[in-house]
């Protein structure tokens with residue numbers, strides 16, 4: 001199966017022109033992806049083990065949990081969902097936490113839960129959409145994890161989030177407008193992620209294929225450098 005486009009191309013880094021595999025000089029610069037790459041072979045997938053926890057970031061509805069769960073299955077790694085862990089720790093659902101204690105309390109718990117999860121052995125970690133906006137969480141992810149941004153367009157996010165009403169932030173007005181505002185605030189910050197994978201068209205399995213290919217390409221060709229994959 002081929003993805004629409006999954007090549008990893010760094011806009012400025014010579015290593016990404018194919019010249020060399022290591023490019024520490026490019027660390028923390030974003031990659032752009034415009035070329036198609038074959039999916040990794042089943043043998044490559046079977047032998048691939050990330051050395052760090054793979055942290056999925058992105059807006060509500062971007063598929064972090066559903067992609068993360070399947071990705072973990074494909075890589076035979078544990079899956080953790082930060083939102084579920086927060087709910088478990090609080091003994092309350094997220095809407096209940098927001099209603100009873102407020103968003104600041106939730107954010108504090110979110111930061112502490114993610115810090116704890118990042119100390120666990122490598123796994124696949126889905127975070128809530130606001131988690132990466134916390135500078136301490138971003139620093140912890142940069143230090144101990146590998147961030148992958150699932151970048152999805154507004155229409156698709158609106159369509160997906162309309163299916164359920166368990167997200168307190170989207171119950172405060174027009175969901176499209178709220179998501180558009182969050183995109184404006186958050187996408188520049190999400191863009192710090194080491195790897196960006198464009199999602200939207202296609203089902204969860206296709207997205208998992210794309211994430212897997214981007215992850216393996218990033219890990220094998222760059223080791224530590226940031227990447228973008230469309």
Ligand code: S3P
Pocket residue numbers: 058059060061064065083094127128129130131166167168169
């Ligand atoms: C939030 C996203 C939610 C959840 C909470 C706040 C956000 O997680 O953490 O409702 O600030 O974007 P999902 O992104 O998994 O829906």
